[in-house]
Amino acid sequence: TIKPKITPPAHKLLVKYYRQLRQKDMNDQKAYRFTVRQLESMIRLSEALARVHCDHEVKSQYVHEAARLLSKSIISVDAPEIDLDDPTQKLSNSPTDDNKEMDMNDDTQQQKSQNAPKKIAVNYKYYMKIANLIVQQIRRQNEEEGLKQSVIENLIMKSRSDEFENEEQLIQEQQLLRFIIHRLVEMDHILVVKHVAESISDRVIIVHPNYDPDSGNTKNLSSEVQPHGE
Numbered sequence: 001t002i003k004p005k006i007t008p009p010a011h012k013l014l015v016k017y018y019r020q021l022r023q024k025d026m027n028d029q030k031a032y033r034f035t036v037r038q039l040e041s042m043i044r045l046s047e048a049l050a051r052v053h054c055d056h057e058v059k060s061q062y063v064h065e066a067a068r069l070l071s072k073s074i075i076s077v078d079a080p081e082i083d084l085d086d087p088t089q090k091l092s093n094s095p096t097d098d099n100k101e102m103d104m105n106d107d108t109q110q111q112k113s114q115n116a117p118k119k120i121a122v123n124y125k126y127y128m129k130i131a132n133l134i135v136q137q138i139r140r141q142n143e144e145e146g147l148k149q150s151v152i153e154n155l156i157m158k159s160r161s162d163e164f165e166n167e168e169q170l171i172q173e174q175q176l177l178r179f180i181i182h183r184l185v186e187m188d189h190i191l192v193v194k195h196v197a198e199s200i201s202d203r204v205i206i207v208h209p210n211y212d213p214d215s216g217n218t219k220n221l222s223s224e225v226q227p228h229g230e
Contacts, residue, residue: 002050002051002054002055002056003056004047004050004051004055004056004057004058005056005057005058006043006046006047006057006058007057007058007059007060009059009060010046010057010058010059010060010062010063013060013063013064013067014039014042014043014046014063017042017063017067018039018042021038021067021070021071035214038070041070042063042066042067042070043066045066045069045070046058046062046063046065046066047062049062049065049066050062081121081122081123081124082121082122082123082124082127082183083119083120083121084119084120084121084122084176084179084180084182084183085119085179085182085183085186086119086179086182087178087179087181087182087200120176120179122176122180127180127183130156130177130180131180131184131188131190132213133156133159133160134152134156134180134181134184134191135190135191135207135211135213136213137152137155137156137159138152138191138205138206138207139207141155143206143207144206145194145204145206146194146195146204146205146206147204147205148201148202148203148204148205149181149200149201149202149203149204149205150201150202152181152205153174153177153178153181153201156177157170157173157174157177160173178200181205185205189208190207190208190211191205191206191207191208192205192206192207192208193205194206
């Protein structure tokens with residue numbers, strides 16, 4: 001039985017492809033996550049290709065083919081767009097407001113409809129890409145104490161500065177970033193407000209202690225971390 005050994009160049013390629021697939025996996029929603037098990041599969045597949053060619057060494061060409069086959073087997077799952085609410089506006093559902101609403105005429109109702117909170121829809125992959133960028137920055141800078149939202153926004157925009165062609169696009173992306181942070185806090189609970197403040201920009205935000213970017217699972221997250229007062 002042929003037991004091929006991995007050559008140094010092949011070893012370097014295995015590491016390279018593993019990192020590339022892991023990074024790609026951070027930005028895509030997959031049927032499963034690319035983990036160490038998939039790395040082991042890539043190694044076994046490379047060894048199998050060497051044996052098919054009666055080769056006693058796992059060479060670079062076998063790793064190339066193994067990585068290609070493995071990447072083809074990872075199926076992307078289409079996800080619906082994510083709805084984002086405007087963090088600067090809130091709807092009031094108090095009984096008083098309901099009574100006032102009944103007395104409004106058609107013109108007033110139309111005006112209210114025009115002033116309703118804005119909503120934006122973004123692609124799921126883009127949403128998770130920004131979410132993971134935020135998580136990485138918070139955990140890298142100050143995981144335990146968290147960061148002010150204004151600091152988070154500056155860090156993210158700076159890291160993506162080469163993606164913007166003009167000032168108008170930069171302003172649009174900054175507004176979109178605030179929408180995303182709002183949803184990450186209020187709905188998905190990936191982010192948690194540790195210290196509230198009069199201004200949204202001044203509140204301190206941390207990453208939920210149970211959030212794992214590798215799994216991307218938010219079902220086990222809740223707003224159990226209670227924020228401190230102003």
